[in-house]
Amino acid sequence: xxxxxxxxxxxxxxxxxxxxxxxxxxxxxxxxxxxxxxxxxxxxxxxxxxxxxxxxxxxxxxxxxxxxxxxxxxxxxxxxxxxxxxxxxxxxxxxxxxxxxxxxxxxxxxxxxxxxxxxxxxxxxxxxxxxxxxxxxxxxxxxxxxxxxxxxxxxxxxxxxxxxxxxxxxxxxxxxxxxxxxxxxxxxxxxxxxxxxxxxxxxxxxxxxxxxxxxxxxxxxxxxxxxxxxxxxxxxxxxxxxxxxxxxxxxxxxxxxxxxxxxxxxxxxxxxxxxxxxxxxxxxxxxxxxxxxxxxxxxxxxxxxxxxxxxxxxxxxxxxxxxxxxxxxxxxxxxxxxxxxxxxxxxxxxxxxxxxxxxxxxxxxxxxxxxxxxxxxxxxx
Amino acid sequence: xxxxxxxxxxxxxxxxxxxxxxxxxxxxxxxxxxxxxxxxxxxxxxxxxxxxxxxxxxxxxxxxxxxxxxxxxxxxxxxxxxxxxxxxxxxxxxxxxxxxxxxxxxxxxxx
Numbered sequence: 001x002x003x004x005x006x007x008x009x010x011x012x013x014x015x016x017x018x019x020x021x022x023x024x025x026x027x028x029x030x031x032x033x034x035x036x037x038x039x040x041x042x043x044x045x046x047x048x049x050x051x052x053x054x055x056x057x058x059x060x061x062x063x064x065x066x067x068x069x070x071x072x073x074x075x076x077x078x079x080x081x082x083x084x085x086x087x088x089x090x091x092x093x094x095x096x097x098x099x100x101x102x103x104x105x106x107x108x109x110x111x112x113x114x115x116x117x118x119x120x121x122x123x124x125x126x127x128x129x130x131x132x133x134x135x136x137x138x139x140x141x142x143x144x145x146x147x148x149x150x151x152x153x154x155x156x157x158x159x160x161x162x163x164x165x166x167x168x169x170x171x172x173x174x175x176x177x178x179x180x181x182x183x184x185x186x187x188x189x190x191x192x193x194x195x196x197x198x199x200x201x202x203x204x205x206x207x208x209x210x211x212x213x214x215x216x217x218x219x220x221x222x223x224x225x226x227x228x229x230x231x232x233x234x235x236x237x238x239x240x241x242x243x244x245x246x247x248x249x250x251x252x253x254x255x256x257x258x259x260x261x262x263x264x265x266x267x268x269x270x271x272x273x274x275x276x277x278x279x280x281x282x283x284x285x286x287x288x289x290x291x292x293x294x295x296x297x298x299x300x301x302x303x304x305x306x307x308x309x310x311x312x313x314x315x316x317x318x319x320x321x322x323x324x325x326x327x328x329x330x331x332x333x334x335x336x337x338x339x340x341x342x343x344x345x346x347x348x349x350x351x352x353x354x355x356x357x358x359x360x361x362x363x364x365x366x367x368x369x370x371x372x373x374x375x376x377x378x379x380x381x
Numbered sequence: 382x383x384x385x386x387x388x389x390x391x392x393x394x395x396x397x398x399x400x401x402x403x404x405x406x407x408x409x410x411x412x413x414x415x416x417x418x419x420x421x422x423x424x425x426x427x428x429x430x431x432x433x434x435x436x437x438x439x440x441x442x443x444x445x446x447x448x449x450x451x452x453x454x455x456x457x458x459x460x461x462x463x464x465x466x467x468x469x470x471x472x473x474x475x476x477x478x479x480x481x482x483x484x485x486x487x488x489x490x491x492x
Contacts, residue, residue: 096454100451104448105455108455109455111456115456115459116459181405181409182405185398185405186398188436188440358442361441362441365437368436369441372429372432372436375408376425376426377429380408380409380412380421381421
């Protein structure tokens with residue numbers, strides 16, 4: 001911090017704008033204003049919607065007021081920080097982070113808290129995944145038949161159906177998730193390349209080459225992030241078409257929502273399977289694998305074309321909330337990358353402020369890191 | 382970031398990138414093979430751990446950074462809580478997943 005800041009003559013405004021040559025501002029109304037706005041927004045939006053349905057429209061004006069207050073807080077923040085060129089780099093003075101760049105420490109502490117968020121989501125998934133009988137096991141046991149929990153009675157079995165049952169059912173189903181995994185890894189690589197070029201010492205590289213390389217690598221990262229979210233939407237909502245190519249037959253790959261895998265799926269059954277005729281056929285072919293079924297239904301059971309219905313809201317909710325939270329982080333990254341790509345295009349990155357790319361890179365690698373865990377355990381297993 | 386990662390003859394970023402791509406390809410291929418559930422889980426965990434370390438150590442510069450020791454400790458700090466969560470999650474109410482009381486089941490509050 002410069003001495004000017006401590007002599008009492010310089011008092012940065014809590015509303016901005018700020019002169020960074022006097023150090024970082026320690027006072028701002030922005031966090032308080034945004035907290036109030038977020039509080040109003042979340043409280044009122046919970047009154048308006050319940051499970052995706054509008055239940056009380058009278059609170060909508062308050063929802064809008066909450067959003068306006070958030071926007072106002074963001075404007076204050078922008079007004080204060082718009083003049084920041086990324087060069088000013090204060091060091092932490094407290095133990096245990098003494099003499100480490102404050103922004104770097106802040107980013108790591110932020111990522112630490114983010115890790116806790118994803119850990120809670122992941123442990124929730126583990127608890128339910130291992131705490132609820134899997135739908136396939138319930139189906140194969142035949143218990144749903146003897147308990148009359150079938151299509152005839154409208155009763156549904158409470159069981160866990162991991163999204164991987166649908167996603168990992170074929171190479172085409174798994175393609176969007178797999179491509180996304182490669183996209184995130186490539187984007188992690190492109191952003192470190194952007195940092196590498198931005199950090200090259202002055203004089204060691206032509207400045208125009210530096211500008212082009214940095215914005216091309218950041219732009220590539222942006223494109224890969226957009227591809228990620230696009231494929232996520234395809235996987236969740238749109239599906240895609242496979243034309244006839246050689247031995248591959250023409251067919252559609254349905255989205256998860258079209259498959260019926262939704263957070264409202266309290267009477268789910270797959271388009272093919274989970275009927276007692278198919279189960280009886282399997283048991284006849286492999287009786288050693290279907291002992292539970294045979295003992296449950298007894299030797300004289302005659303299939304009635306009944307279909308097992310499943311309440312899979314817990315499994316689908318854990319999938320959509322976890323992958324959706326990750327997707328929201330990718331979206332936030334896209335917003336940051338949009339600004340950074342523009343800044344790089346204008347030649348805004350030099351060795352003096354290249355650490356800004358490194359700090360954002362930490363966030364982006366963290367997003368990749370989370371996907372390294374999410375992809376195998378939500379998509380493949 | 383330490384300069385040896387950037388300027389050494391051996392480009393660690395490229396090597397890390399290629400390694401991650403290869404491990405991911407193995408990961409996806411393993412699911413295509415008709416392996417047992419436990420073997421699939423073993424392979425997925427066995428691949429996820431080195432991928433996690435490779436990203437954190439190389440791309441996030443926890444290895445080779447001048448402040449890597451304290452930053453690694455910072456990154457590992459949540460591990461304590463994560464272990465608590467993972468270890469004790471199985472000790473919650475045996476029917477926590479299916480026998481929750483109405484007040485903590487979806488739709489109870491009708492907000």
